[in-house]
Amino acid sequence: MSSPADLLLHNAKVITLDESQPRVEMVAIKGNRILNVGREEDVESFKGARTRVVACQGKTIVPGFNDAHCHPIGLAAGLLSVDCGPSSVRSIVELQAQIRQRAKQTPKGKWIRAVGYNEFYLAEKRHPNRWDLDKAAPHHPVKLSHRSGHACVLNSLALKLLGISEETPEPPDGIIERDLETGEPNGLLFEMNPHVEKLTPPLSEEEMERGIGLANEEIISRGITSLQDATWSDSLKRWQILRGLKEREKLVSRVSMMIGIDELEEFKQRGLSTGSGDSQLRLGGVKVILQTTTGSLNPPQEELDQLVSKAHKAGFQLALHVVEENTVEAAITALEYALSQIPKPDHRHRLEHCSVCPPHLVQRLKDIKAIVVTQPPFIYYSGERYLATMPQDDLRWLYPIGSLLSSGLRVAASSDSPVAGLNPLVGIYAAVTRAAETGQTLLPQEGISRLEALKMYTLEAAYASFEEGVKGCLTPGRLADLVVLSDDPTKVPPEEIKEIEVVMTIVDGKVVWQK
Ligand SMILES: [Zn+2]
Numbered sequence: 001m002s003s004p005a006d007l008l009l010h011n012a013k014v015i016t017l018d019e020s021q022p023r024v025e026m027v028a029i030k031g032n033r034i035l036n037v038g039r040e041e042d043v044e045s046f047k048g049a050r051t052r053v054v055a056c057q058g059k060t061i062v063p064g065f066n067d068a069h070c071h072p073i074g075l076a077a078g079l080l081s082v083d084c085g086p087s088s089v090r091s092i093v094e095l096q097a098q099i100r101q102r103a104k105q106t107p108k109g110k111w112i113r114a115v116g117y118n119e120f121y122l123a124e125k126r127h128p129n130r131w132d133l134d135k136a137a138p139h140h141p142v143k144l145s146h147r148s149g150h151a152c153v154l155n156s157l158a159l160k161l162l163g164i165s166e167e168t169p170e171p172p173d174g175i176i177e178r179d180l181e182t183g184e185p186n187g188l189l190f191e192m193n194p195h196v197e198k199l200t201p202p203l204s205e206e207e208m209e210r211g212i213g214l215a216n217e218e219i220i221s222r223g224i225t226s227l228q229d230a231t232w233s234d235s236l237k238r239w240q241i242l243r244g245l246k247e248r249e250k251l252v253s254r255v256s257m258m259i260g261i262d263e264l265e266e267f268k269q270r271g272l273s274t275g276s277g278d279s280q281l282r283l284g285g286v287k288v289i290l291q292t293t294t295g296s297l298n299p300p301q302e303e304l305d306q307l308v309s310k311a312h313k314a315g316f317q318l319a320l321h322v323v324e325e326n327t328v329e330a331a332i333t334a335l336e337y338a339l340s341q342i343p344k345p346d347h348r349h350r351l352e353h354c355s356v357c358p359p360h361l362v363q364r365l366k367d368i369k370a371i372v373v374t375q376p377p378f379i380y381y382s383g384e385r386y387l388a389t390m391p392q393d394d395l396r397w398l399y400p401i402g403s404l405l406s407s408g409l410r411v412a413a414s415s416d417s418p419v420a421g422l423n424p425l426v427g428i429y430a431a432v433t434r435a436a437e438t439g440q441t442l443l444p445q446e447g448i449s450r451l452e453a454l455k456m457y458t459l460e461a462a463y464a465s466f467e468e469g470v471k472g473c474l475t476p477g478r479l480a481d482l483v484v485l486s487d488d489p490t491k492v493p494p495e496e497i498k499e500i501e502v503v504m505t506i507v508d509g510k511v512v513w514q515k
Pocket residue numbers: 069070071230416
């Protein structure tokens with residue numbers, strides 16, 4: 001007689017991602033760990049008087065999903081904001097109607113936040129400007145955020161409150177778009193979110209609680225049992241907020257929080273580094289954003305080399321946000337420099353997005369053993385836009401996940417939520433089929449196998465945060481984080497992968513969500 005389980009799931013198709021027994025029929029859980037896995041005939045030996053037994057009726061069990069790059073607080077804030085994403089509004093007129101509606105319900109003078117617009121999906125095919133927003137809400141300051149998180153539009157009242165006028169000089173890292181004749185800002189700001197955020201009132205505690213509640217529900221209902229918060233502004237204060245949310249069980253999924261490069265010293269002084277914390281909330285890498293919005297690389301290469309070296313030397317993992325080919329290259333150069341100064345075999349430095357990556361850069365990534373954290377949901381949700389607007393030269397090497405894997409690189413998957421939808425099954429579908437929502441395909445030759453896609457959302461995501469020893473597969477002794485799915489993503493016709501539903505989510509041995 002084996003030790004009895006607390007929770008026993010059986011009559012299931014279990015995909016363990018453990019090569020020693022890849023497919024089994026039951027999972028036994030004791031406390032917060034996997035006690036054992038096995039065949040249907042093993043079930044009796046794990047049953048005790050107090051064992052909760054769940055018959056899964058042939059449904060599929062996989063390790064809990066791990067979203068390796070997302071923004072949970074941004075998601076929470078987004079869920080409270082006016083939704084201006086393509087599924088809600090298709091024109092500036094509709095966008096105005098949504099904001100006008102919110103203004104009616106909001107006391108005058110209080111900030112209105114709207115999120116998710118992308119000019120490509122607006123009938124007018126242009127960014128909204130301050131005057132468009134003024135028409136919808138003249139008496140409220142309005143901030144409308146671009147879906148990418150790298151641009152926003154303010155109405156006239158918001159510009160005034162933030163002191164942005166024709167006299168404001170051009171900021172070093174961003175762009176204030178202006179009327180060419182008068183120099184008057186038109187409301188559209190690029191790469192100025194940090195500045196804008198600092199000057200706008202934060203969400204109240206009550207709003208934050210409500211937003212987190214909605215975000216938590218969304219996260220666990222998608223089977224995400226671990227997430228990696230990749231927010232550039234994550235600070236000691238954010239770390240304490242997340243700690244509070246974890247302790248009060250408001251955020252059920254395990255969290256690995258990256259920190260902004262500006263926060264490095266503060267964490268260092270407190271003796272906190274990558275890996276600090278526990279299995280519920282741990283510290284991830286240092287996030288550095290590389291961009292070329294103003295026409296040149298920011299931070300410039302030399303400065304970047306020094307920043308990266310500093311974090312590397314301090315023992316932190318790096319997470320470099322890179323989208324364009326030249327930023328990917330700059331990140332590699334900086335990592336090569338840091339590693340030549342202080343070699344470290346198991347550094348696991350990461351490139352976040354790594355969107356445009358031609359073969360010669362794949363090779364250099366391989367040489368330094370970097371990890372790529374990719375976003376297959378972008379293929380699905382933004383594929384149409386990429387095909388219509390990206391230069392051919394870039395399109396050729398867009399999210400070349402197949403090439404990355406066949407070169408031997410380790411690749412983890414993520415949603416970048418709220419930039420794209422959270423659903424990992426949509427991500428798996430897109431990584432396999434390379435299909436956009438419209439049915440168009442992007443580089444179908446870069447499609448990967450279903451099992452590889454599943455691993456990117458589980459084992460490989462755990463590897464990207466140094467946690468593959470505790471989670472990411474269903475091996476006895478590992479944390480009991482798992483998901484029951486309505487169907488088997490490795491067996492259904494490809495089109496149906498994205499329709500598979502999460503039936504039950506288990507985190508830390510507890511059923512936290514059930515359909
Ligand atoms: Zn992101």
